Amino acid sequence: xxSSCRNLLQSSLxxxxxxxxxxxxxxxTIPTATTSRSRQxxxxxxxxxxxxxxxxxxxxxxxxxxxxxxxxxxxxxxxGLYFYFRSEKQRLLEQRQKEREVSMVGRARVGGPFTLSxxxxxxxxxxxxxxKWNLVYFGFTxxxxxxxxxxxxxxxxxxxxxxxxxxVFQPLFVSVDPARDTPQQVVQYLQDFHPRLTGxxxxxxxxxxxxxxxxxxxxTPPNADPKGDYLVDHSIFVYLxxxxxxxxxxxxxxxxxxxxxxxxxxxxxDWEGRVGMNL
Amino acid sequence: MGWFSSSKPEHPAAAxxxxxxxxxxxxxxxxxxxxxxxxxxxxEEGKACSTQAVQYKENCAKSWIEYFNQRRVIADRQxxxxxxxxxxxxxxxxxxxx
Numbered sequence: 001x002x003s004s005c006r007n008l009l010q011s012s013l014x015x016x017x018x019x020x021x022x023x024x025x026x027x028x029t030i031p032t033a034t035t036s037r038s039r040q041x042x043x044x045x046x047x048x049x050x051x052x053x054x055x056x057x058x059x060x061x062x063x064x065x066x067x068x069x070x071x072x073x074x075x076x077x078x079x080g081l082y083f084y085f086r087s088e089k090q091r092l093l094e095q096r097q098k099e100r101e102v103s104m105v106g107r108a109r110v111g112g113p114f115t116l117s118x119x120x121x122x123x124x125x126x127x128x129x130x131x132k133w134n135l136v137y138f139g140f141t142x143x144x145x146x147x148x149x150x151x152x153x154x155x156x157x158x159x160x161x162x163x164x165x166x167x168v169f170q171p172l173f174v175s176v177d178p179a180r181d182t183p184q185q186v187v188q189y190l191q192d193f194h195p196r197l198t199g200x201x202x203x204x205x206x207x208x209x210x211x212x213x214x215x216x217x218x219x220t221p222p223n224a225d226p227k228g229d230y231l232v233d234h235s236i237f238v239y240l241x242x243x244x245x246x247x248x249x250x251x252x253x254x255x256x257x258x259x260x261x262x263x264x265x266x267x268x269x270d271w272e273g274r275v276g277m278n279l
Numbered sequence: 280m281g282w283f284s285s286s287k288p289e290h291p292a293a294a295x296x297x298x299x300x301x302x303x304x305x306x307x308x309x310x311x312x313x314x315x316x317x318x319x320x321x322x323e324e325g326k327a328c329s330t331q332a333v334q335y336k337e338n339c340a341k342s343w344i345e346y347f348n349q350r351r352v353i354a355d356r357q358x359x360x361x362x363x364x365x366x367x368x369x370x371x372x373x374x375x376x377x
Contacts (some may be wrong), residue, residue: 144343148299192296229342 033231110247114210119186119199129245138216138241140177141189142231154238155194156257165268168279173196176218176234178207179226214239225228242271243279302339306347308334321348321357
């Protein structure tokens with residue numbers, strides 16, 4: 001392809017030597033076959049490979065179209081297009097990079113290492129977040145009404161999205177009441193919610209640490225009897241962590257289930273497009 | 280646990296949905312009664328609503344009762360504030376029209 005292009009170019013460049021215009025050149029080449037053939041041979045003098053005579057007629061018609069001006073135009077357009085596409089590609093790459101940076105900058109530094117155990121006494125750390133979309137809620141079992149409502153909402157969101165995407169979620173309930181939320185208590189509590197909901201429990205220090213990492217405030221009243229009847233004040237958010245265990249979004253109490261479904265659904269789609277696979 | 284411990288656990292309602300629902304229902308009944316006599320702050324109703332009050336205390340943990348009662352007062356104050364804000368803005372818009 002390239003070499004035949006070069007041949008054509010050479011022949012047309014040679015034709016440049018004659019000061020004839022397009023129409024006169026055409027009229028002079030067409031009348032006699034012999035002159036045009038000898039001209040062809042002459043033109044081919046510098047080309048590396050001699051074309052077989054049978055192609056000469058074909059070449060002649062091509063040369064007829066391929067005037068110096070057209071050649072120059074052809075080359076200019078080709079070069080122009082090449083640089084245009086190259087710069088366009090560069091621009092697109094830069095734009096994509098910028099978008100990625102913006103989305104990374106826009107992300108809050110929420111999450112990080114933690115060590116807790118599940119309601120079934122298995123160790124659970126931030127590494128266990130990897131491979132699933134995680135919806136994380138911080139609460140306590142003696143929570144009057146907000147926690148159960150939020151956990152129900154989480155179940156609705158999961159059911160709605162898993163219909164479309166399959167089993168992609170890992171729902172988590174992190175207790176902010178280490179004194180009273182024993183594994184036994186949490187096991188009983190979780191029975192009323194999503195069947196895959198995992199309860200996470202730790203001692204006071206590890207609970208404090210995970211809450212700090214997730215920017216969750218919690219406060220047990222001072223002088224509270226560890227076995228007594230009290231409420232734990234805490235921030236109310238459902239966190240979305242992606243399959244790499246990175247924070248994506250926090251949903252407050254006012255955000256409706258449908259809104260969360262829409263937002264999380266978009267995240268899943270974006271992630272699948274970016275990573276090129278489904279979970 | 281022993282002979283001297285009470286048979287009623289500290290917070291019976293919390294761990295099960297059934298217990299929670301029962302508490303919420305008796306709370307709603309009690310608050311509806313307070314509404315009917317125009318009382319906002321629980322405990323200021325005198326002898327009225329005593330049946331509902333007993334049920335409420337029976338079915339909800341003390342901490343929950345305190346929380347719900349407090350929230351009722353706060354919600355009422357917010358309602359007042361919203362109402363006054365909307366009347367103010369309505370007045371303001373009336374002024375601009377006239």
